[in-house]
Amino acid sequence: MENSQNKAEGLKMLKEKIKDIKVAMLTSVNPDGSLHSRPMQTQEIKDDGALWFFTGKNSGKIPEIKNDSHVSLGYADPDSNTYVAVCGKATLVSDQAKIDELWNDMLKAWFPEGKSDPNIILLKVTITSAEYWDSPSSNAVQLFGMVKAMVTGEAYKPGPGEHGKITA
Template identity: 35%
Template sequence: MTQDPDLQKLTEVMEDMPIGMFTTFGPDGPRAVPMARQQVAPGAEMWFITARDTQHVSALEENPRAVVTFSSRDAWVSLTGTARVVDDQPKLEELWNTFAEAWMPEGPEDPNATLVRVDIERGEYWDTPGGKVASLISFAKAKLTGTTYDADHGVVAPGGGPA
């Protein structure tokens, strides 16, 4: 089976974007917090390690919708999906790293440590190949010619929904 080129590009763009803004929709409205992604399975899911006693975990219990956005100097990604808390000790141990350890020094055995799995339903990316210089040239070209900024843009629906 051939992978969707936009999905392949989205996964590639995200390689150097480990930290994203994780947005939940709780009783007080949208709230975004920075979170480090642990694993991205191209096409379906994303994993995060978090503390069970956080506002974003409480918000997910009320409304499982989530948005995760990532950015770098020359690329941007927006993902929407359904998130849920997953109590899976072997998976938690598999994904555990020193970054998680900084927030939860008791390690994966900490009873407050848990996982959040986001099943991605839709994703979009904007990429300006060539880095900073190409971006500056594209901005200048757009300003001088009245054309739009040159960026690769793609929409994917890895969860099977409409793109």
């Protein structure tokens, strides 16, 4: 089933779907046009559709984003059969108050000097669109369906699920 909803409802639903998925794959564009992906830990998703991440000023993604601010984020939770793809525009933010707000001590692994580490910069991704896929079936039910398809030679038909698009 495909859903279409207004922006506020869509962002609320998106926030609910990814709130427990802490790591996303961030894809940015290299200067030569090739794509570069890496895992990033989501620090916060705001009701206005902004996603926040910590990164280092010397990170390879910084020149990529300065060259082309279009990014993609992929969230996956196979245990709940939830998958989300987010497109957005990335901006680099040097705001100590926001760093203080989002800081947690686990970040010391990347920023040993703490929240005042001079290498810290925030990455803000403003969502332009998102797409999600949910399947209410358990992994065992899905596996049975795939095995059945292989044995019968018929194409696998996943059970009823949810698919929707959100446009900002």
